[in-house]
């Protein structure tokens with residue numbers, strides 16, 4: 001694979017570039033597997049980063065993403081708009097066109113978006129919008145604006161992807177449970193995995209999914225959530241052990257409402273950059289049977305994004 005570049009932009013201090021030269025997974029992905037959470041960044045020279053961004057990444061182009069897809073053995077991608085591009089979805093749409101049907105997208109839109117713009121996004125392959133509540137990534141958007149957007153995209157059959165920290169779930173609960181669409185949670189609602197898996201914080205997340213059958217979860221990002229590791233590097237075949245009980249509990253309890261993604265190119269990691277091949281090898285630890293793997297990697301994402 002080619003190496004990361006940063007074009008005309010100066011990367012955020014301490015930025016870790018994505019891992020060039022990932023290993024080949026030992027885990028054999030089921031045919032038709034979908035990497036259901038990944039991003040494209042720029043390239044900044046063609047698709048400039050948004051003025052309101054909170055970080056400036058290294059470039060991560062569509063071509064580089066598709067090279068990783070093929071190397072790891074995925075068939076398709078779901079490309080999620082990252083906050084460094086704000087509500088400018090041009091890099092995402094360009095990647096969707098280049099994917100020739102092998103990618104779907106999740107966009108960010110503002111209240112003023114026109115019906116024509118929504119139709120054009122749909123034609124490009126967008127099937128959802130992302131509402132981000134992680135305070136280090138975005139400025140506050142009033143809830144009534146977000147609810148208005150949700151009601152505009154619901155008739156298109158789209159869903160809402162939500163990204164938030166576990167400690168904020170109580171405050172966001174009322175808003176989330178009013179959303180009129182399928183709701184997909186990024187990275188399991190970012191649990192604090194140093195707390196017990198059967199403790200009150202994670203139990204609230206389980207209750208959120210149990211009581212609302214329109215709520216799905218991505219069981220992604222162990223590299224972001226892990227506290228005690230070990231990292232997916234240097235051939236480690238049992239990485240991020242502390243995250244496994246959380247992800248596995250969700251997969252086994254709600255097998256028809258889970259998705260998995262690499263989160264490539266892993267923005268804002270501070271500690272290490274994982275080997276994406278070893279990240280794929282993490283999957284059987286959280287979805288231990290062939291049936292669970294088929295649902296997680298093929299059936300669920302195909303139902304949500306390609307039917």
Ligand SMILES: O=C(O)/C=C(\CC(=O)C(=O)O)C(=O)O
Pocket residue numbers: 039081082083084132137163186263266267268
């Ligand atoms: O890659 C992710 O999903 C998580 C991110 C970045 C992000 O969400 C964004 O920039 O939109 C994070 O926690 O920094």
